[in-house]
Amino acid sequence: MAYKYQLTLNNLLRYINYVFGDVQIVHRPPHGADRRSTYGEEYRRILRLADGLRKLGIGPGDRVATLDWNTIWHWDLYWAVPGIGAALHTVNVRLAPEDIAYTINQAGDKALIYHRDFAQLVDKLRPHLKSVKLYIQISDGMGVVGKDPEIEDVIKSGEEKELPDLDENTVATVLYTSGTTGRPKGAYFTHRQLVLHTLSVALAAVGYRGLARNDCANIDGKPCTALYLVPMFHVHAWGLPWVYALMGWRQVMPGRFDYGHILRLIVEEEVKAMAGVPTILYMLVTHPDLPKYVEGIRRLAPIYIVGGAALPKELARKAADAGFVPRVGYGMTETAPVVSLGFFKPTEKLPEDLDKAYDLIVMTGLPNPLSEFAVVDENDKPVPRDCKTAGELALRAPWITPEYIGDPEKTKTAWRNGWFHTGDAAVWCPDGRIKIVDRLKDVIKSGGEWISSLQLEDLIMTHPAVGIAAVVGLPHEKWGERPVAFVVPKPGASVNPDEIIAHLQKFVDAGKIPKWWLPDKVMVVSDLPMTGTGKIDKKVLRDKYRDLLKQ
Numbered sequence: 373m374a375y376k377y378q379l380t381l382n383n384l385l386r387y388i389n390y391v392f393g394d395v396q397i398v399h400r401p402p403h404g405a406d407r408r409s410t411y412g413e414e415y416r417r418i419l420r421l422a423d424g425l426r427k428l429g430i431g432p433g434d435r436v437a438t439l440d441w442n443t444i445w446h447w448d449l450y451w452a453v454p455g456i457g458a459a460l461h462t463v464n465v466r467l468a469p470e471d472i473a474y475t476i477n478q479a480g481d482k483a484l485i486y487h488r489d490f491a492q493l494v495d496k497l498r499p500h501l502k503s504v505k506l507y508i509q510i511s512d513g514m515g516v517v518g519k520d521p522e523i524e525d526v527i528k529s530g531e532e533k534e535l536p537d538l539d540e541n542t543v544a545t546v547l548y549t550s551g552t553t554g555r556p557k558g559a560y561f562t563h564r565q566l567v568l569h570t571l572s573v574a575l576a577a578v579g580y581r582g583l584a585r586n587d588c589a590n591i592d593g594k595p596c597t598a599l600y601l602v603p604m605f606h607v608h609a610w611g612l613p614w615v616y617a618l619m620g621w622r623q624v625m626p627g628r629f630d631y632g633h634i635l636r637l638i639v640e641e642e643v644k645a646m647a648g649v650p651t652i653l654y655m656l657v658t659h660p661d662l663p664k665y666v667e668g669i670r671r672l673a674p675i676y677i678v679g680g681a682a683l684p685k686e687l688a689r690k691a692a693d694a695g696f697v698p699r700v701g702y703g704m705t706e707t708a709p710v711v712s713l714g715f716f717k718p719t720e721k722l723p724e725d726l727d728k729a730y731d732l733i734v735m736t737g738l739p740n741p742l743s744e745f746a747v748v749d750e751n752d753k754p755v756p757r758d759c760k761t762a763g764e765l766a767l768r769a770p771w772i773t774p775e776y777i778g779d780p781e782k783t784k785t786a787w788r789n790g791w792f793h794t795g796d797a798a799v800w801c802p803d804g805r806i807k808i809v810d811r812l813k814d815v816i817k818s819g820g821e822w823i824s825s826l827q828l829e830d831l832i833m834t835h836p837a838v839g840i841a842a843v844v845g846l847p848h849e850k851w852g853e854r855p856v857a858f859v860v861p862k863p864g865a866s867v868n869p870d871e872i873i874a875h876l877q878k879f880v881d882a883g884k885i886p887k888w889w890l891p892d893k894v895m896v897v898s899d900l901p902m903t904g905t906g907k908i909d910k911k912v913l914r915d916k917y918r919d920l921l922k923q
Contacts, residue, residue: 378540380563381454384570384618385535389415392620395595399444400637401627405513407444411617414448416532421523422452423530428506430483432457435546437481437504439463439472439490441628442600442609445510445523449485450604450613454544454563455535461546462605466821467556469493469883473500475548475556478777482506489628491517512627540564546777547607549705550822558777559706561608565771568742569708570614572769576713576740577619597622597641601634601648602679606820607709610647610679610701621645632661639668647701649680649820650687654850657687657694670695677701677713680820681852682808685730702736702808704794706786708771711743712736712806736798736806744768747800752789757800762809765798766791814910816845816855823855823889825910828876831885832857835875837865842900842908843891848921854892856920858913860900869894892921 377383393412400406409417430436436453438460440446446462453460461479463472476484476497483506486494494507495518507520516522544563548556561569598616600623602609616623624641626634635656637643653676656662676691679701688698703709714737716722722729739745747755747763755763772792775783786793795812816823825843832841839862845853861867872894880887901912 379567380538380540382535385451388617396622398624402630402633418448418452419532420530421448421527422456423533424526430458434458434482435461435479436483437461437463437476439465439486442604442625444625446604447613457538457542459543459546464605468886473497477502479546488517547705559773561708569611569771570618572740572742573611573615573710574618595622596644598645599624599643601646601652607705631655631659635661635665639665643674645675647677650678650683650852651819653691657690673697681817683734685734688730688733700737706773711767711769712739736808745806747798757802759799759801762797762799765794765796816853818851818853831879837861837867844910844913846921857891857894859896
């Protein structure tokens with residue numbers, strides 16, 4: 373009987389150790405507890421970590437949460453937890469504490485592995501975490517805070533036992549959306565899905581004129597270097613921990629983000645590729661230390677793949693002036709996440725007209741191998757491919773989550789007619805590219821993170837003097853979008869902007885919302901524009917006040 377080969381992360385890891393075992397992986401956080409290792413050394417540490425977790429009672433079917441930055445220990449956990457048949461749940465540290473507790477409880481996480489920076493937060497969460505039986509701390513070379521066991525001790529306790537052969541349909545990870553229209557929604561991904569996602573992204577990087585350019589090939593004993601600017605708690609770090617390893621790239625983990633430190637790392641570690649939200653790119657190109665490193669960056673010409681929010685043309689220009697090569701990707705939590713990369717076909721040339729060239733650069737892009745696009749109308753019929761007619765972007769790919777955890781209705785709504793509906797409005801172009809032009813839901817995207825306008829409106833309207841409120845996202849040079857609140861007082865009542873911010877601050881203090889959700893501006897108005905059906909017309913507000921935050 374023929375052997376039935378399973379598509380698992382374990383088999384990817386064995387290949388990476390076999391072929392790229394001598395390639396370096398670097399941990400260089402701002403505080404200076406540097407570690408230089410190799411894929412081969414980390415492979416052996418992953419085996420011991422996996423065995424150490426087994427000895428602590430973590431096994432197949434269990435779920436393990438993490439609260440960590442971009443560290444080498446987080447990278448090890450990306451392999452070790454799924455490697456024993458458990459599921460890794462990378463918790464978004466930017467969620468409100470109440471939502472962090474909700475996601476851990478809904479996922480049923482048995483263990484929580486956290487960076488020492490979050491020790492105080494974890495202590496506050498402990499009484500509310502119903503399923504967590506085991507806490508482990510990542511001290512990052514700075515000493516343990518509290519009494520929980522340290523991850524290095526777990527590694528030392530384990531033996532170098534080979535990871536088991538798993539069924540490829542074993543759940544490998546659990547992720548949660550940012551809760552744009554209510555509580556965060558849970559999604560899960562199997563080993564098979566993540567392997568296919570890894571292969572597709574790696575192949576897209578090679579097939580398009582992108583990561584595998586002639587000046588960045590693994591030749592002369594000097595592998596290309598990638599730097600992590602996608603938080604590893606954010607949607608599998610866009611799959612890059614697995615993709616970069618499969619491509620044999622040298623990887624640099626910067627720990628907690630310090631943008632001056634990151635600029636130094638780009639030059640000193642000779643970084644050729646990064647990926648992150650537009651806000652991080654903005655932080656780099658406007659940082660006061662940039663002049664010290666700009667010549668080195670221009671010499672390296674590293675690719676910066678932008679995702680998580682639209683890339684403004686002006687930011688793309690500033691990035692190019694600083695020496696970066698900006699490109700765009702697209703995905704979402706439910707898609708693992710990457711379904712598109714904005715690279716160019718081998719036969720393509722950028723227009724000589726710079727303005728037209730940047731129009732092409734900021735497009736959402738082409739589908740990755742095994743991804744399919746459709747832009748459809750309200751009847752799920754394809755719209756014309758004319759770069760003008762907007763519709764909803766729908767997707768197919770073998771790694772899209774099959775369902776929302778515990779929510780069959782939302783699953784049914786998203787998966788209509790065999791396509792996953794993204795809720796994003798897009799136009800479709802003759803060459804197959806798509807461009808996201810708006811959001812079907814009035815969600816605000818600030819620094820690559822999501823803010824629920826509905827939740828903010830509900831909280832504002834708990835103020836006794838407020839009759840109605842609308843919150844919209846307005847363009848912001850640094851953050852992409854920032855929330856602005858429009859408030860209509862109750863008849864005979866009065867309220868001022870400072871009172872609204874103070875009112876919302878109470879919910880921040882109670883852990884209901886993060887502090888960065890607070891509106892940049894509050895405007896007290898006499899009325900709000902309405903649609904013909906009596907709903908607040910947020911499009912009118914966005915158009916009328918588009919330049920408000922530029923003043």
